[in-house]
Amino acid sequence: MRRVCALVPLGDPAIADPFAAVAAAAAVAARGGGQASAILLAREARRGDAALAQAAREGAAEILRAAHPALPEAPQAEHLLAAFAHLLRTEARDGLFILPAGPVGEELAARLALRLDAVPLGRCTDIAWEGRTLLARRPAYGGRAEARLATEATLCLAAMRRPAAAAAPAGGAPAVRAVTLDVALPGDLEPPGVAEPAADAPRRPEGARIVVAGGRGMGGAEGFAQLRELAALLDGAVGASLPAVDAGWAAVAQQVGQSGAFVAPELYLAFGLSGTAQHLAGIGPGTRIVAVNPDPEAEIFRVAELGLVAPWQEVLPRLIGRLRRA
Numbered sequence: 001m002r003r004v005c006a007l008v009p010l011g012d013p014a015i016a017d018p019f020a021a022v023a024a025a026a027a028v029a030a031r032g033g034g035q036a037s038a039i040l041l042a043r044e045a046r047r048g049d050a051a052l053a054q055a056a057r058e059g060a061a062e063i064l065r066a067a068h069p070a071l072p073e074a075p076q077a078e079h080l081l082a083a084f085a086h087l088l089r090t091e092a093r094d095g096l097f098i099l100p101a102g103p104v105g106e107e108l109a110a111r112l113a114l115r116l117d118a119v120p121l122g123r124c125t126d127i128a129w130e131g132r133t134l135l136a137r138r139p140a141y142g143g144r145a146e147a148r149l150a151t152e153a154t155l156c157l158a159a160m161r162r163p164a165a166a167a168a169p170a171g172g173a174p175a176v177r178a179v180t181l182d183v184a185l186p187g188d189l190e191p192p193g194v195a196e197p198a199a200d201a202p203r204r205p206e207g208a209r210i211v212v213a214g215g216r217g218m219g220g221a222e223g224f225a226q227l228r229e230l231a232a233l234l235d236g237a238v239g240a241s242l243p244a245v246d247a248g249w250a251a252v253a254q255q256v257g258q259s260g261a262f263v264a265p266e267l268y269l270a271f272g273l274s275g276t277a278q279h280l281a282g283i284g285p286g287t288r289i290v291a292v293n294p295d296p297e298a299e300i301f302r303v304a305e306l307g308l309v310a311p312w313q314e315v316l317p318r319l320i321g322r323l324r325r326a
């Protein structure tokens with residue numbers, strides 16, 4: 001088995017769970033009988049103290065703390081790309097490098113592979129070795145098929161989600177090394193188009209403890225107004241399916257699923273959602289789902305821990321009324 005290393009960009013608010021990469025790398029390495037390493041990238045080395053402890057807890061046996069004083073507070077992909085490309089060229093020329101799944105991690109994995117002439121594996125669900133051959137699996141055609149990739153390339157990049165089962169901790173304190181980067185970072189970048197979220201911007205579902213989600217079955221904006229009210233009462237966030245977003249009932253940032261956000265709340269309340277593979281791909285394996293749908297055959301009931309065969313109109317107003325009185 002070759003080196004398996006997580007690349008962890010710290011301080012980027014767009015990456016909800018950067019340490020998912022360490023957990024995924026540890027799981028991949030453990031299956032091959034080895035241990036994972038991690039590269040933590042931050043603006044200042046001291047920023048990494050808590051991160052160091054978490055990377056160790058997630059299973060990294062070897063940690064490189066990389067700091068670049070010119071890294072902006074909220075780095076853009078160009079900055080992270082320059083810094084990680086330099087790190088991989090100088091510190092680790094081969095191996096499997098894993099970034100956290102999500103728009104930033106997946107873009108970085110693809111662009112790093114291009115820059116370093118490495119093999120881009122995309123967002124993988126599973127990676128293992130068979131002899132010298134690395135075998136990766138990833139969903140294809142909207143989750144209806146699975147692509148199996150095999151390569152003997154020595155440098156590969158992938159993005160992965162947090163695995164359902166964590167690898168056993170590395171055991172003992174990890175070996176830690178620090179490095180300060182002196183590579184030039186791109187300057188004078190245009191600020192990202194959505195640098196400042198509007199004051200009334202909806203809360204994003206990533207990171208919320210409770211997600212109240214709606215689909216096409218909500219039938220219109222009125223149904224979503226009630227979902228927002230329930231989410232506020234539960235201190236949760238609203239999620240939506242692609243058709244609901246397309247209809248303009250919810251914001252693009254609230255879309256959950258394969259082409260939207262990945263969420264891993266404790267509780268996912270699903271109203272008017274049929275439970276397609278593309279939607280469920282955005283919900284963490286440890287999440288408990290409660291579904292409300294009048295169709296007893298709806299797929300969502302196969303994954304729901306609790307299901308109510310009823311239209312949302314019978315359940316949602318009552319739930320809101322109860323919580324208001326509580």
Ligand SMILES: Cc1cc2nc3c(=O)[nH]c(=O)nc-3n(C[C@H](O)[C@H](O)[C@H](O)COP(=O)(O)OP(=O)(O)OC[C@H]3O[C@@H](n4cnc5c(N)ncnc54)[C@H](O)[C@@H]3O)c2cc1C
Pocket residue numbers: 141142214215216217218240241242243244255256257258259260261271272273274275276278279282292293294295298310311312313
């Ligand atoms: C490449 C690709 C990527 C995709 N990415 C995503 C993605 O990221 N996220 C996503 O969500 N989809 C995605 N899709 C779309 C996906 O295939 C489905 O079309 C979508 O998930 C269905 O959304 P839905 O459950 O809201 O609607 P439907 O499948 O139409 O389900 C509506 C449900 O509402 C129920 N219902 C009807 N009336 C009521 C009522 N009064 N109360 C309660 N329930 C009611 C119905 O019984 C039904 O089960 C993607 C598709 C492709 C091809």
